[in-house]
Amino acid sequence: MSDARPPMRVAIIDNDSGFVRVLTNRMDSAGWQHRVLSSAVPPQELVAMKVHALLVDVSILGNEGWGYLEKVCSLLPDLGVLVTMNGATVSQRVKGLRLGADDWVNKPCHPEEVMARTEAVVRRRRRVGSGADDAPVMVGELEIRPDQFQAFISGQSLDLTRREFELLYLLASNDGTVLERDRIYQSVWGYAMAHGDRSVDVFIRKLRQKLERRSPAFAYIHTHFGVGYRFAVETSVPDLPGPDKEDPGREAERDAEATSAPA
Amino acid sequence: MSDARPPMRVAIIDNDSGFVRVLTNRMDSAGWQHRVLSSAVPPQELVAMKVHALLVDVSILGNEGWGYLEKVCSLLPDLGVLVTMNGATVSQRVKGLRLGADDWVNKPCHPEEVMARTEAVVRRRRRVGSGADDAPVMVGELEIRPDQFQAFISGQSLDLTRREFELLYLLASNDGTVLERDRIYQSVWGYAMAHGDRSVDVFIRKLRQKLERRSPAFAYIHTHFGVGYRFAVETSVPDLPGPDKEDPGREAERDAEATSAPA
C-alpha cells in the first residue's frame, strides 16, 4: 500500500507482431514488465511467471481458444484476464466475459487504452485482495515477519518451510475468521484446488505440531467441520465447567455403547 | 454462505430514455434489480441503495462528470463503476479508467454486453473480497458472526454445527417474523423440503437446547402451531410459585401478543 509498488507484470499471448511491438514499446516506457508468448501455455506456468494479468488473443488459438480461456479463468481466479480479438461480435464478447474474462478489447485498439484497462482490472485486485502487503503479524506470543520468511513464538523461530509459512501467514492475517479450504488453497498455492485434494489438511497438521511444540498451552488453529479452519489464540481445552447434562447415567450409557468399533 | 445468492443490484445514472428502457427490460428478465437516476446522487446514497455496481453516463453530468466519477471511485472502492458515453475518444476513455472506473462502454452498445461487463466487474470484486458478504447480527445477548461461523451469548461461543448455525442465522436475521418450515428448509438446505421431513423440527430442538444451556432466562425460538417458527428474545415463563398449572390461555396470548420489536 505504500508508494513502492512492484512494476506491473503481464503475459501476452498474441502473434500479431505489429500490435505486440507497439504495445510492448509503450509498456517499456511505462516501466511494465512483459512476456510475449506465441501460443497457449499451461496455467501453472503463468503462476510461475507471477504476472498480474494475461492479455490473450483467443482467435490465434483456434477452436481451443474458448476452452483455454475458461480453463485459465477457473484455475487462476486471481489473474486478470483481458481478451483481444479482431472484429469480435457482441455475442462473442459476451461469451468471453461470461467464461470469466475481466475485459474484452476489440482490435484495432489503442495501446494506451489496453494498458489503462489492464490497470483497472489489476487495481481492483490489489485494492481489496490479500495481496503482497508485507505487514508483520503479531498475535499473542506469535510473531510473523514476512520480510524474513520466519515466524516466532516468544522469540524462538518455528523453523517453517515455505508452504507452512505462507499458510500460517494467511491464517494469522485473518485472525478470527473462518477460511474455507478452497480459499486457503487458492491463496497459498496460487491456483484452484482440485477436488479431493488433502494438502491443506496435511499442512494444517504440520503447523499444529510445530506450534504445539513451542507453546502447548494454546490452541491456534481451529477446525470448523465441513467449512474450513479458523485462526485464534485460545487457551487449549480448559475443560468447560459442567456440560449441564441432565442425567449423568445416560451419558455413561451412551459412552459405553459407542465403543462399537469392529476391528 | 449457502446457495442462495442475492440478485444483482445496479444503479443507473443516465437520461437516454431509449437506452435505459431497453437495458432495464433485459435486466428485469434476468432478475436484476435496478434503480434509475437522472442525475448524480451523493455517494452515501449509493451505499444506502446497497448496489453492486454503478452504470453512469458521465456526459449528462456536464463538466462535473469527471469530478463526480473520481469522487465516487475514491470514496467507494468496493463499488463496481462502469461508464457509458456516446462516442468517447480514446483519451477520454483512458482518462475515465485512470480515474478509477472499472470499465468503459461506448454507446451505442448492446445491453447484453453491458450486463456481461457488469457481471465481470462485480465477479472480480466478490472473488477477491475477503468474504465479508454477510453482516453480523446482534439481538439482546446473542451475537452471530457469519465470518466466524460462530454464535455467542454473553461472549461465550454456542459451538454450533454448520446447519445449526445457518438455521439460527436465518431465524435471527428475521427477528420477530414467523417463518414457515418450507421457507426455512428452502433457505438453509438449499432445496425444497420433502413431504413429511422433520429435519427442521429436530434442528430447532438442538438449537433450543444449546441456547437454553447458555441463557436459561430467555426463550429465543417460539413455535407457531401449524405454521412455523418465530425468533424473538423473550423472558421465559418465570414459573411463579402460585399456580399449580400454567394457564394455557395465558400462554397462547403471550405467543400472539408479546412480539417484541417487530423489525
Place this chain on the structure above:
DNA sequence: TAGCCTGTAACCACGCTGTGAAAAATGGCC
C-alpha cells in the same frame, strides 16, 4: 375425543478430518 402437529430421544450411515507413511518433486552440492 379424535386426529394431526410438534417435542424429544435414540439410532445409523455417510462424509469429513486426523494421522502416519510412502512416493514424488525440489533444490543444493560435488
Place this chain on the structure above:
DNA sequence: GGCCATTTTTCACAGCGTGGTTACAGGCTA
C-alpha cells in the same frame, strides 16, 4: 549429470462429527 537432503504431494485408514431418519410421547386444534 548424478547423488543426497529436504520439501511437497499423494495415499490409505481409522475415528468421529454431523445430519437425517425413525419411533414414540405429548400437546394443540377442531
